[in-house]
Amino acid sequence: MLFIFSTAVIAAYLVRHYVFTLTVLKNAQRQNVADKAKSAGYQPTVSVLIPARNEGKVIGTILERMTEMTYPKDKLQVIVVDDGSTDDTGRVAALYAKRSDYIEVVERDQEHGGQGKAAALNAGTRRAKSDIILCFDADYYPQKDIIEKFAEGFADPKVGAVQGRVTVLNEPINTVTRLVALERIGGYRVDQQAREELGLIPQFGGTAGAVRRSLLERMGGWDESILAEDTDLTFRVSLEGFKVRYINDAECYEEAVESWRAYWRQRHRWSLGHMQVFCKYWVKVLKSNNLGLKKKIDGLLLLGVYFMPVLVLFSWIIGVLLFFLEPSDWFRMLWALMPFSFYSCVGNFAPFFEVGAGVHLDGRRRVQWLIPLLVFTFFYNVPICTKAFADLILSKAFGTRLDPWSKTTHLGDGNCYVMKQNGFTNAKVLHFLRV
Numbered sequence: 001m002l003f004i005f006s007t008a009v010i011a012a013y014l015v016r017h018y019v020f021t022l023t024v025l026k027n028a029q030r031q032n033v034a035d036k037a038k039s040a041g042y043q044p045t046v047s048v049l050i051p052a053r054n055e056g057k058v059i060g061t062i063l064e065r066m067t068e069m070t071y072p073k074d075k076l077q078v079i080v081v082d083d084g085s086t087d088d089t090g091r092v093a094a095l096y097a098k099r100s101d102y103i104e105v106v107e108r109d110q111e112h113g114g115q116g117k118a119a120a121l122n123a124g125t126r127r128a129k130s131d132i133i134l135c136f137d138a139d140y141y142p143q144k145d146i147i148e149k150f151a152e153g154f155a156d157p158k159v160g161a162v163q164g165r166v167t168v169l170n171e172p173i174n175t176v177t178r179l180v181a182l183e184r185i186g187g188y189r190v191d192q193q194a195r196e197e198l199g200l201i202p203q204f205g206g207t208a209g210a211v212r213r214s215l216l217e218r219m220g221g222w223d224e225s226i227l228a229e230d231t232d233l234t235f236r237v238s239l240e241g242f243k244v245r246y247i248n249d250a251e252c253y254e255e256a257v258e259s260w261r262a263y264w265r266q267r268h269r270w271s272l273g274h275m276q277v278f279c280k281y282w283v284k285v286l287k288s289n290n291l292g293l294k295k296k297i298d299g300l301l302l303l304g305v306y307f308m309p310v311l312v313l314f315s316w317i318i319g320v321l322l323f324f325l326e327p328s329d330w331f332r333m334l335w336a337l338m339p340f341s342f343y344s345c346v347g348n349f350a351p352f353f354e355v356g357a358g359v360h361l362d363g364r365r366r367v368q369w370l371i372p373l374l375v376f377t378f379f380y381n382v383p384i385c386t387k388a389f390a391d392l393i394l395s396k397a398f399g400t401r402l403d404p405w406s407k408t409t410h411l412g413d414g415n416c417y418v419m420k421q422n423g424f425t426n427a428k429v430l431h432f433l434r435v
Contacts, residue, residue: 020198054089080096106127118224143251158243164247168181201244207254208250238290264290
């Protein structure tokens with residue numbers, strides 16, 4: 001029965017990914033036309049939060065970008081939260097704050113800082129004065145007109161949060177960054193876009209995303225006990241009866257992890273945080289009066305996505321045992337589906353066929369040859385998610401607190417691509433810092 005259950009769950013994810021992929025492929029042309037027809041008439045006040053802990057190598061680039069934004073500066077507030085940094089993050093941020101009156105710095109000392117991204121965001125939110133709160137990680141590099149695109153999403157009063165698309169800036173560095181870029185293509189260009197088109201629950205990603213300040217304050221701010229404060233916010237907004245929207249052409253560029261060790265640390269944090277949110281919300285999702293049946297089903301599948309590698313490992317173990325101990329005819333038939341399951345479950349957020357469709361829609365023909373290598377990231381995610389599951393159980397059993405700031409170290413290697421794409425912007429940053 002356990003093997004049948006795991007097979008059924010895997011099949012549910014399989015069907016979901018096929019539906020998502022076919023939906024986006026079918027509506028691709030219509031979506032492109034809709035993107036071009038968007039109106040930029042709605043311009044609420046916007047507070048941009050940039051939580052930063054030891055981000056001296058990248059903070060200057062995003063702040064320089066803030067000075068280049070096309071959104072009206074009299075409606076813009078940029079808040080850098082220096083969360084107990086021990087490098088020159090605070091000094092760089094202070095220089096920009098001195099130069100631009102709409103940029104300010106919230107300093108958190110060593111005693112109060114380092115309590116996690118959610119705590120840093122709450123500190124910034126308390127200083128925010130605007131209608132909309134927009135979040136960027138310190139290594140991000142947004143489009144100049146991205147705020148206008150986010151603002152358009154909030155023209156509908158039923159929208160509580162808006163998420164943009166994340167793409168990898170330092171993709172050419174090595175194989176790891178290229179595979180992360182493929183995961184991002186599948187996860188955003190197909191997975192998120194399909195949720196938007198099907199009226200489901202797009203996921204707020206914690207960065208390159210915005211939320212109504214009034215709604216956030218009513219919900220009590222960011223939950224500091226959850227590692228995945230972004231997924232937590234996704235479901236809090238949805239359970240309050242508000243929509244989460246995804247805008248594909250609101251692009252922001254990130255510095256991806258460059259080693260398998262950094263990949264492990266990042267995905268372990270994501271997995272553990274996501275599992276925390278599952279434990280917190282799966283019953284509430286089922287009982288909610290604000291979510292329809294299709295949103296409940298999609299919500300549960302979204303909450304459980306990081307349990308999938310664990311479930312696959314479990315099914316492998318049970319399947320092998322049953323194969324040798326109880327080789328009945330019905331089981332042989334189920335076992336014959338295993339290669340199909342392998343083929344269809346490659347990756348984490350970006351299964352094989354979603355990535356292939358996303359690459360096709362983006363016109364990225366040269367990277368298609370790398371898609372088969374995603375099988376290695378899938379195998380790598382099996383121990384990552386299994387350890388996260390074990391850590392979650394141990395933390396609940398012994399009441400221990402999980403590390404709130406197990407953050408990704410950013411090396412600033414994406415800056416050279418910023419220079420190439422945007423008139424040597426980083427050179428301007430370096431010149432400014434020397435003055």
